[in-house]
Amino acid sequence: MLIEKGGKIMKNSKWKRISSMGIVAAIVLATGMSGCASENSQSSQISQTSEGTTTELTEMWENQKKMQEIIDSTSDSNKEVLNKGSVMEVVDLDELDVPFTLEFKTDGTYALKSDTEQFEQKYEEVITRYEDAIKAKIKDTLEASKEDEGYESLEAWAEDAGYASTEEMINDNLEVNKANKLQQFETLFTEQEREGKYEEKEGKLYLSNSTTEAVNEETDFYADYEIKDGQLTLKNESETESC
Numbered sequence: 001m002l003i004e005k006g007g008k009i010m011k012n013s014k015w016k017r018i019s020s021m022g023i024v025a026a027i028v029l030a031t032g033m034s035g036c037a038s039e040n041s042q043s044s045q046i047s048q049t050s051e052g053t054t055t056e057l058t059e060m061w062e063n064q065k066k067m068q069e070i071i072d073s074t075s076d077s078n079k080e081v082l083n084k085g086s087v088m089e090v091v092d093l094d095e096l097d098v099p100f101t102l103e104f105k106t107d108g109t110y111a112l113k114s115d116t117e118q119f120e121q122k123y124e125e126v127i128t129r130y131e132d133a134i135k136a137k138i139k140d141t142l143e144a145s146k147e148d149e150g151y152e153s154l155e156a157w158a159e160d161a162g163y164a165s166t167e168e169m170i171n172d173n174l175e176v177n178k179a180n181k182l183q184q185f186e187t188l189f190t191e192q193e194r195e196g197k198y199e200e201k202e203g204k205l206y207l208s209n210s211t212t213e214a215v216n217e218e219t220d221f222y223a224d225y226e227i228k229d230g231q232l233t234l235k236n237e238s239e240t241e242s243c
Helices: 021-031 067-072 076-082 086-090 116-129 131-145 154-160 166-192
Strands: 013-017 047-049 052-054 060-066 097-104 109-114 194-201 204-207 221-228 231-235
Touching (some): 060 067, 067 076, 076 166, 086 166, 097 116, 116 166
Antiparallel strands (some): 097 109, 204 221
């Protein structure tokens, strides 16, 4: 099976149901229920609405992925770029969880998206905790390269660059490092995103890479799936990945 985008995120993963009032309302109106569909059965509730078919799957789901896992799944050239910089030398990547949402819609399409707003908040919190250590690393790096830049001291370099002090120079470097690394991270997340059509068949969930073409059971990503206790589990061990 060929996986183009989002393969690493989808494979062998567990997704937690999150609030989606619009979707829940559609289920309530279609089935006369006062809550979610049964959580211990798979595709047990199927309802027709004016917009399409509603099942237990037709919800918004969330998964938290470790930053290091996502970096490990990308190409060697991307890894080289991502692993550079003072931020990466200091920050413990295990503290950076990356939230993804997976939405199955009533029109038969799905969307895998990264929640960049939530990640940016977490990123800022983590960087703030490590700020002193990152500044120390930046200072060491500048000290080590000052002679190559033609300066005898860091103070002379800062003054020549128009800074009032070395501290201001280091702070500016910190902000540049933070912004550049965040942009690199979010570009990486975007590469994991995916949209297409989905189809449930005989206990398997098929996901295409096109919102206009029908699912192809021979070439599209598929997974055995289960919905239980508010959790969607996707499991597939056999497909070949091409990311």
